[in-house]
């Protein structure tokens with residue numbers, strides 16, 4: 001808090017690098033664009049927390065409108081969201097084991113924190129934890145719609161698990177989750193749309209089968225930044241779990257140019273050698289799962305090598321001490337590496353936001 005007070009209003013030059021920097025105007029533009037796209041439609045957005053892990057950003061998303069609640073990948077993220085005042089969370093993942101199911105149940109004392117399931121054992125332990133805590137946990141059965149990660153097959157397998165959830169005291173069957181993660185990054189928009197329709201068909205058919213079998217489905221949740229528009233228009237899909245759209249990254253910028261890059265990593269050049277410069281961040285400070293970071297505002301420059309604490313940049317005229325702004329290829333893992341984001345507007349520090357979910361991988 002005292003660091004924040006001493007920094008607000010100061011020029012961005014005082015930021016010690018490497019540091020995560022947020023452009024608040026770009027963030028607001030992204031949130032507005034997403035909210036507008038869903039206005040007046042039955043489908044809502046349930047923004048994924050994992051892309052920024054920052055409770056302040058989550059509240060901005062809730063305020064932007066068209067929102068069902070927040071999605072989290074992990075229990076520990078959900079704990080941060082609830083502690084920060086978010087009242088409706090979906091853990092779009094399996095929460096397994098006595099300790100974690102007990103913590104999930106405890107969260108439901110003050111908020112609605114739903115969870116995805118895909119196994120009988122997990123359903124049983126969730127029911128036990130809910131009964132012990134004297135709460136009801138809302139459950140979505142996860143359906144594998146082509147990504148081949150978690151989830152049971154659509155149709156009878158899903159119906160069978162939904163029946164068990166319905167019959168388990170302490171649990172409430174709320175619906176289905178199906179994430180078309182295999183489609184979100186397909187570069188060609190037409191091909192991406194086609195794969196979305198193909199993936200979502202069995203999910204919405206399963207919804208109808210559940211309803212026909214007398215099991216009301218309140219929520220069918222799926223979708224990401226790459227597919228938000230097509231998934232969000234499919235009848236029978238209630239929520240889109242897009243997350244990356246808020247802050248964006250270099251990989252998603254290629255697929256979704258309509259959203260602005262709001263998150264960058266500010267670095268300092270620490271060495272200039274014949275034909276290249278070295279900046280003071282490496283894979284421990286910038287998510288590189290989709291390749292090396294891009295150099296902002298310098299299309300002529302290229303990061304050609306990333307090691308733990310260094311990036312090697314060619315094509316950049318730089319001197320030792322110069323600031324270089326990098327755009328991570330993968331934003332979600334980048335935010336996991338920092339405990340705060342500097343909100344910078346017009347070259348001045350406007351605020352410093354904590355990244356409460358940083359390191360929350362349990």
Ligand SMILES: Cc1ncc(COP(=O)(O)O)c(C=O)c1O
Nearest residue numbers: 092179223224225241242243244
């Ligand atoms: C379950 C789930 N839902 C939604 C998303 C969407 O996130 P993004 O907006 O980054 O595409 C992800 C990303 O990995 C996910 O795992």
